[in-house]
Amino acid sequence: MTPIDRPPPAGADGDVALAAGGDTAAFERLYRTHLPRIYSLARRMAGPEAADELVQDIFVRAWQKLGTFRGDASLATWLHRLAVNVIVERFRTLGTRRDRFLPDGEAVLERLPSSRPDARVDLQMDLHAAIERLPPGARAVFVLHDVEGYRHHEIGGLLGVSTGTSKSQLHRARMTLRALLGRGDA
Amino acid sequence: MDPWTDRLSEYIDNELTPADRAACEAHLAGCAGCRDTVTAIVALTAHAQRLPDRGPGVDLWPAVLARLTPVAPAATPMAARRWSLSLGELALAATLLMAVSAGLGWLAAQRPGGGGQEDAVIAVSEPSTVSDDVQLASFADEDYDAAVTDLELVLLEQRDELDPQTVRVIERNLQTIDEAIRQARQALDDDPANPYLHSYLVDSRRRKLDLLRRATLLTTVSQGD
Numbered sequence: 267m268t269p270i271d272r273p274p275p276a277g278a279d280g281d282v283a284l285a286a287g288g289d290t291a292a293f294e295r296l297y298r299t300h301l302p303r304i305y306s307l308a309r310r311m312a313g314p315e316a317a318d319e320l321v322q323d324i325f326v327r328a329w330q331k332l333g334t335f336r337g338d339a340s341l342a343t344w345l346h347r348l349a350v351n352v353i354v355e356r357f358r359t360l361g362t363r364r365d366r367f368l369p370d371g372e373a374v375l376e377r378l379p380s381s382r383p384d385a386r387v388d389l390q391m392d393l394h395a396a397i398e399r400l401p402p403g404a405r406a407v408f409v410l411h412d413v414e415g416y417r418h419h420e421i422g423g424l425l426g427v428s429t430g431t432s433k434s435q436l437h438r439a440r441m442t443l444r445a446l447l448g449r450g451d452a
Numbered sequence: 453m454d455p456w457t458d459r460l461s462e463y464i465d466n467e468l469t470p471a472d473r474a475a476c477e478a479h480l481a482g483c484a485g486c487r488d489t490v491t492a493i494v495a496l497t498a499h500a501q502r503l504p505d506r507g508p509g510v511d512l513w514p515a516v517l518a519r520l521t522p523v524a525p526a527a528t529p530m531a532a533r534r535w536s537l538s539l540g541e542l543a544l545a546a547t548l549l550m551a552v553s554a555g556l557g558w559l560a561a562q563r564p565g566g567g568g569q570e571d572a573v574i575a576v577s578e579p580s581t582v583s584d585d586v587q588l589a590s591f592a593d594e595d596y597d598a599a600v601t602d603l604e605l606v607l608l609e610q611r612d613e614l615d616p617q618t619v620r621v622i623e624r625n626l627q628t629i630d631e632a633i634r635q636a637r638q639a640l641d642d643d644p645a646n647p648y649l650h651s652y653l654v655d656s657r658r659r660k661l662d663l664l665r666r667a668t669l670l671t672t673v674s675q676g677d
Contacts, residue, residue: 288615294513302507326520329520330521394503
């Protein structure tokens with residue numbers, strides 16, 4: 267099971283219908299239910315600087331498109347896919363579609379401080395910070411594959427790169443993260 | 453360079469052909485460095501799948517809400533038949549409420565023992581509403597009363613077609629306007645020649661009619677869809 271298959275909360279169907287009809291209160295309930303999931307996705311893929319604005323764009327798009335949601339998948343899955351599309355559009359808008367997928371992780375390693383500022387920092391926090399230090403392309407592939415559960419051919423389709431590029435970027439991301447975290451057990 | 457180093461992720465993700473997988477495993481049996489790498493990546497990916505979700509540090513909902521535009525009826529197959537005022541209409545209703553409330557404040561200030569905020573209220577309401585060419589209010593305007601009654605009936609019958617928030621906004625505004633009309637009439641009993649009171653009463657009645665028309669138009673649109 268991938269993380270996007272989480273079951274919808276009780277009462278969500280009613281709120282979907284109400285929100286699709288223009289009920290902003292119902293839409294706010296949906297927003298607050300799914301916000302942590304969507305915000306985390308946006309932040310991991312695009313970084314903290316862009317996450318707030320992306321989240322707004324994603325939920326505005328969801329409001330506009332909610333009428334097309336027919337319940338074939340869970341709302342969480344539908345919203346997640348929509349969010350990925352909005353984020354990828356942003357990558358394209360910023361000209362990061364192909365050229366930003368080429369840089370490798372070694373450049374990031376060179377910019378890192380020589381020692382960790384606080385060895386007692388929680389490992390999960392370390393992984394969050396390390397993901398944000400990855401180059402955009404490697405970061406997007408790692409988040410989509412290892413965090414969100416997408417397959418390489420899906421990632422290739424979303425990001426406009428070959429399956430081979432997706433695989434190589436994933437491996438670079440993993441190796442870079444291993445080095446960033448300072449030890450092999452993450 | 454180790455030929456398998458760059459393919460260890462494919463091995464872990466089970467994306468190698470059977471022949472390549474067998475060759476990779478043979479290599480791993482004799483390469484401690486690659487075994488360490490495999491162990492580390494497996495732990496990393498397991499860790500990544502358990503990352504907790506976190507929300508933003510600030511409340512983004514107001515910014516989202518400000519960007520929501522009315523939903524197009526044709527694009528709402530799952531939607532309940534509910535209609536709401538647009539943000540612009542809600543803003544208009546809020547402005548209307550402010551104008552009527554300011555007038556109510558002025559009326560309150562004219563009564564003996566009126567509240568202490570009359571200076572501020574008059575500053576808002578008087579310059580825009582007092583006119584030398586004032587229209588005298590008619591209390592026996594049968595056409596007006598009939599129109600209001602008809603619209604109120606339509607609104608009552610179609611109330612369930614409207615979004616609850618919209619209903620609340622409409623009802624709150626109607627209550628405020630009705631109160632303004634009631635107080636204006638009461639004040640005119642004491643001061644029948646007061647031009648401001650006449651102007652204010654006419655304006656309040658017109659506002660009520662406008663609001664009812666807007667509300668019933670929403671329900672008419674929903675029926676026609």
